[in-house]
Amino acid sequence: MVRAPCCEKMGLKKGPWTPEEDRILINYIQQYGHGNWRALPKQAGLLRCGKSCRLRWTNYLRPDIKRGNFSKEEEETIIELHEKLGNRWSTIAARLPGRTDNEIKNVWHTHLKKRLKQYQPALNTKRQSTEISEFDTCKLEESYLVNFPTNPRFESPTCPPVSPQQSSSDISSVTESSVVTGENQNTGIKEENVDSCSWETIPEIDESFWFEALSADNSGTSDDYPATITDQQLQFPSEPVYAYGWNMDDGMDFWYNLFIKAGELPELPEF
DNA sequence: AAACGCGCCAACCGCTGTAGA
DNA sequence: TTCTACAGCGGTTGGCGCGTT
Numbered sequence: 001m002v003r004a005p006c007c008e009k010m011g012l013k014k015g016p017w018t019p020e021e022d023r024i025l026i027n028y029i030q031q032y033g034h035g036n037w038r039a040l041p042k043q044a045g046l047l048r049c050g051k052s053c054r055l056r057w058t059n060y061l062r063p064d065i066k067r068g069n070f071s072k073e074e075e076e077t078i079i080e081l082h083e084k085l086g087n088r089w090s091t092i093a094a095r096l097p098g099r100t101d102n103e104i105k106n107v108w109h110t111h112l113k114k115r116l117k118q119y120q121p122a123l124n125t126k127r128q129s130t131e132i133s134e135f136d137t138c139k140l141e142e143s144y145l146v147n148f149p150t151n152p153r154f155e156s157p158t159c160p161p162v163s164p165q166q167s168s169s170d171i172s173s174v175t176e177s178s179v180v181t182g183e184n185q186n187t188g189i190k191e192e193n194v195d196s197c198s199w200e201t202i203p204e205i206d207e208s209f210w211f212e213a214l215s216a217d218n219s220g221t222s223d224d225y226p227a228t229i230t231d232q233q234l235q236f237p238s239e240p241v242y243a244y245g246w247n248m249d250d251g252m253d254f255w256y257n258l259f260i261k262a263g264e265l266p267e268l269p270e271f
Numbered sequence: 272a273a274a275c276g277c278g279c280c281a282a283c284c285g286c287t288g289t290a291g292a
Numbered sequence: 293t294t295c296t297a298c299a300g301c302g303g304t305t306g307g308c309g310c311g312t313t
Contacts (some may be wrong), residue, residue: 016281016307037300054299055282090301105302106280 013047017056026061059102068096070107078104078111
């Protein structure tokens with residue numbers, strides 16, 4: 001069956017809604033409801049197709065719509081649900097009162113997906129490798145970096161102890177390559193130093209940490225990052241080890257979650 | 272001040288699922 | 293069982309606003 005285009009009829013208006021059209025639609029739905037979207041615009045006196053009316057109502061005019069920026073909690077919920085459900089925006093929206101599928105979809109494509117991509121290169125590299133050593137020697141890509149509390153930007157009395165395997169020489173090598181110079185405030189490192197930073201320069205930690213964390217359940221539909229890692233899946237070293245994505249707002253959330261789930265996370269300092 | 276590029280988001284398009292005849 | 297109409301969903305687009313050059 002070939003369906004006729006929604007607004008094929010001439011005279012039906014498209015594009016942004018005017019305040020007057022909004023008023024007419026709201027008044028009509030408040031008075032009569034929206035049992036039949038197809039018939040609604042004609043009965044309400046709107047030169048719109050029913051589909052357009054439904055979209056305008058569900059995405060914008062509905063009284064229970066929550067406007068404004070998404071909270072941290074809402075964003076985390078979206079990420080978590082997307083990991084489990086994939087692009088089932090309406091299902092995700094059902095779990096976020098006052099948010100529409102369209103809005104969530106937009107937030108995902110404009111903010112959250114980009115954030116997750118910050119650490120995707122390292123994750124992909126890890127997934128492709130079968131040996132820990134391959135991952136340990138991979139170069140850091142783009143502006144993604146994992147660092148330790150010895151980062152000069154990271155001076156806080158609440159910093160956890162470093163890994164027992166970590167030597168002082170390891171610490172200095174990381175610190176020197178990570179000094180903020182102003183050339184790239186977003187990544188916190190000089191551009192020319194990116195290539196010199198590798199997983200090799202990161203102090204050695206329990207290998208089972210990386211392996212278990214990054215190979216955790218990937219059964220979700222998203223390829224962007226591993227699904228939720230449980231305490232059981234994550235074999236954590238006996239001493240808290242502190243890795244940190246420090247691309248400002250982007251990327252580091254992942255590591256936050258990682259450590260919270262490990263149950264070993266001291267309070268993180270604010271940048 | 273103008274031109275340009277880019278990100279955001281409201282709205283559209285086309286497909287699928289479902290109910291009813 | 294098939295056909296039709298409709299609602300809903302997810303992908304995509306286009307215009308607007310803002311920042312940068």
